[in-house]
Amino acid sequence: MTLFPELFAPHLTQGITRRAYESGQVDVRLWPLRDFALDTYRRVDDRPFGGGPGMVMLAEPLERALAAVQAGRAEAQAPAAPVVHFTPTGAPITQALVRQMAEGPGAVLLCGRYEGIDQRVIDRHVTLELSLGDFVLSGGELPALALLDAIARLQPGVLTAQSHEQDSFSADGLLDCPHYSRPEVLATPEGALPVPPVLLSGHHAQIERWRRDQSLALTLRRRPE
Template identity: 45%
Template sequence: MTDTPDPAQPAPETPDTAKPGKSHGRLSVRASLKPRDLMEEPLHVKDAWRARIITLFPDAFPGILGLSLTGKALDLGLWALEPIDLRPFGQGRHLNVDDTPAGGGAGMVLRADVLDAALTVAAQGTPRDRNRWPLIYLSPRGKPFNQAMARRFAACDGLTMLCGRFEGVDQRLLDHHDIEEVSLGDFVLTGGEIAATALIDATVRLLPKVLGNQASTEEESFSDGLLEHPQYTRPAVWNDLPIPEVLTSGNHAAIAKWRHAQAEQITKTRRPDLWQAYLRRKA
């Protein structure tokens, strides 16, 4: 006796019919590459800023992004997160997504044909203008990520990120799609998921209403090219160390002057590169 398919159950999706992965947000439901519980599925506000992430580990998201202020903003629909599982786009019986490097060498390289299929799905419903919707590959050889880049991404409609694994991605894919490579720093991670999380956090916190107090983003490190001034809070004296007197004076002009001087000194001492750039802008 064979099992009869339940007509109430939808047919499983394939890469040919799949749409971008599950959305973490409010007010709309999107198709995903794997079954999900719609009772637990966050909804998505129309026109909210969106991050689409092509990854072999979709369950890594939202992770820490689902907590604190970014998590609250996610629940309120101020932004949306759409992981896309790369595995279903794999080739052959075992859904292989990688192969050995041409010319020999250690490790494996993510295949161009597999990634191209995933990017086709990820592009559905997104603007073709890269100024409105950047396409990013997280790579240690990319342009260093900084606050200016976070502000640029926050001003877009959203972005798509490709999380690498193994020895990287077939160069032909990067060239064909003119993918922007972005680096989190001069070090190597086992994959792009942690870097993607950091990039999204730095970007999402700049979106309107996410932090609640816009002044927070205006006064912090890098907002004016300087590192942030020192911060203090209660108790007024701790371990015989008092809060600097100027901060408790109530003189807001003096406080602002002190903080700016501290920011300049810290930047000059700790980040000579930023200090020189700051001086050039002032000149």
């Protein structure tokens, strides 16, 4: 559910994750919120009660849109799905949450804009509030696209099993290790930068141990919690 459905099309037709969308493993349906405004100007926002800067997304178009989404899911005999609202005050999107959602019944992704949406809509309908991090974006479309991409790449056949095993966030919660490719020695103005010798050794057990050690060290340094 978005004011800007055109933002989604390029991301759903490009890259390796398009396989999940083309196969229907991830079925994305866009609901343009202006279609649910009743006035000539298709207005979906107004000034906040109590004053203050910016505009607030109106409750009534959102209520109509959510009713249409729920009716569409019921007609398709789809199971009830959580309504997700993207906001800086939400819980962080994690790989564990992505896996959980990838195995779930789907979700209704509500992309806010401006100063936010009328709180009454959140109180009535929203199941989960999510955030990309402690910073402010112009709207919920980018977090929604990030979540869709993360879910799509978990679908069978999109990536190889080995790619999943070496993801940036492994099943045990460790961050990914550094990766290197050709040339074996990179010439720079500051001097030669060689690839760690163990990666060229051909000893798979030693390579796996090195990667594990690197993941542990990186996780301890960047995610000590």
